[in-house]
Structures are given as structure tokens and as C-alpha cells.
Amino acid sequence: MRKKNKWLMFGMSAALSGSILTGCMGPSPSEQAYEALENVVSKESPFKKEQQPLLELEQKENKIYNQIIALGMKDFEKIKTLSGDALKLVADRKDRIETEQKSIAESEKAFKDAEEALGKIEDGKAEKEADELKKLMHDRYNSYNELAKSYKSAIALDEELYKMFQNKELKLEDLEAHISKINASYKEVMELNKKFNEYTEQYNTAKKAFYKAADIKVDQ
Known part of the structure; x- marks a missing residue:
């Protein structure tokens, strides 16, 4: 059995950055927007916490995959055990x-409150920065939804792969065809992840610009 490559998954995704207010909170629209935007950050805490565990699971699974490929169906019982372990990681x-x-869905829900507050801002540059902030966040949410859909499709292909390894009559051409599908799937995942990370970075930068334009004093 020839060794084939399988994409290591997308790994770390960019997360929203938070700020700590150093001044006094007040009732102005800008300060209301600040509170709402930082609440959005807090809603993504579970998302942020999942990044490292997901990366570690991906690495463990890839290690098992390489072990299976190295065996080349010479020790079917060992391959069955390893593929079973991999299926647990996939789950x-x-x-x-x-x-x-x-977590992202809760963030998107919370952002509606931020949009309402941002919509009340009417002073020049701050209003312009607020509009840019809203656009970038919508682009980010749309990007994440595409990414999650693609990643879940890739996971489904991984699951099918390890079930294939549990078939003693597995044909090399079938395995190679399936791994090609996986490679193409993870290539798409990586491209979408890059896009999502870029939107996240742009949003974090735009939020800082909004805080500066709205004269909101924060630690950054």
C-alpha cells in the first residue's frame, strides 16, 4: 500500500480580542456599544477554548492515520484497533x-444588541467606523458558517475512512480515491479558515479604530 498524505486539519482559528475599560461607564450610545461589543467577545469564550483541544485531537488522529498506513494491512487486527481509536477521536x-x-451562534445573537447601540451613533468618524464594524462582523459570521459546514463534511469523510480500514477486503484503489476526496476537502477547509481568520483580524482592528473614534478609553 503506497503512502498517501492526508491534510492535517485547520488547527487554530483567530478569536475576537477583548478590552478592559479604564474610564467610567456612562449611558452614551458609544458606551452602550462598548458594553454590547465586549459581551459579544464573552459569548465566544467557548469557541476560543475549543481551538487547542481540536488541534490536539487532529494531531493525534493524524498520528494514528500514519501508523495505519505504515502497517499496509499487514496486521489487520492492529489496524482495526487503531481505526477504532481514530473513530473515537473523530467523534x-x-x-x-x-x-x-x-458559541458563534450566541455571539451572533448578542451582536444584534451591539448593532442597535452602534446604530444610535451619529457623530462623524465614529459613525463611519461603526458601520465598518457591522459589515465586517456580518462577513465574519458568514465566513464561519461556510467554514463549519466544510469542516463537518471533512470530518464525515474521515469517519468513513476509518470505517473503510475495518474492512479486510479494502481495495487500494478505493482507499486512494477516498483519500483524494479527503485531501480536497481539507484544502477547502484551510482556505475557508484563512478567510475567517482574516475577517476576525480585520474586525479586531476595526473595533479598536471605533473605540478610538468614539473616545472610549480602553486597555489594548
Whole structure:
């Protein structure tokens, strides 16, 4: 059995940055927006916490994959055991991506409050920065939804792969065709992850610009 490559998953995704207010909170629209925007950050805490565990699961699974490929079906019972272990890791990844999605959904819900506050801002540059902030965040949410959908499709292909390894009559051409699908799937995941990270970085930068334009004093 020839060794094939399998994409290591997308790993770390960029998370929103938070700030600590150093001045006094007040009732102005800008300060209301500040509170709402920082609440959005807090809603993504579970998303942020899932990044390192997901990366570690991906690395463990890739290690098992390489062990299976190295055996080349010479020790089928060992391959069955290893593929069973890999399926458990896949199941864990599925659970964690669900937690991640719920966190982003809560963030998106909380952002509606931020939009309402941002819509009340009427002074020049701050209003312009607020509009840019809203656009970038919507682009970010849309990007994440594409990414999550693609990643879950890739996980499904991984699950199918390890079930294939449990078939003693597995044909090399079938395995190679499936791994090609996986490689193409993870290539798409990596491209979408890059796009999501870029939107996140742009949003974090735009939020700082808004705070500066609105004269909100924060530690950054």
C-alpha cells in the first residue's frame, strides 16, 4: 500500500480580542456599544477554548492515520484497533465543533444588541467606523458558517475512512480515491479558515479604530 498524505486539519482559528475599560461607564450610545461589543467577545469564550483541544485531537488522529498506513494491512487486527481509536477521536471532534458552533451562534445573537447601540451613533468618524464594524462582523459570521459546514463534511469523510480500514477486503484503489476526496476537502477547509481568520483580524482592528473614534478609553 503506497503512502498517501492526508491534510492535517485547520488547527487554530483567530478569536475576537477583548478590552478592559479604564474610564467610567456612562449611558452614551458609544458606551452602550462598548458594553454590547465586549459581551459579544464573552459569548465566544467557548469557541476560543475549543481551538487547542481540536488541534490536539487532529494531531493525534493524524498520528494514528500514519501508523495505519505504515502497517499496509499487514496486521489487520492492529489496524482495526487503531481505526477504532481514530473513530473515537473523530467523534470527539464532532462534539467540539458543535460546541464551537453554538458559541458563534450566541455571539451572533448578542451582536444584534451591539448593532442597535452602534446604530444610535451619529457623530462623524465614529459613525463611519461603526458601520465598518457591522459589515465586517456580518462577513465574519458568514465566513464561519461556510467554514463549519466544510469542516463537518471533512470530518464525515474521515469517519468513513476509518470505517473503510475495518474492512479486510479494502481495495487500494478505493482507499486512494477516498483519500483524494479527503485531501480536497481539507484544502477547502484551510482556505475557508484563512478567510475567517482574516475577517476576525480585520474586525479586531476595526473595533479598536471605533473605540478610538468614539473616545472610549480602553486597555489594548
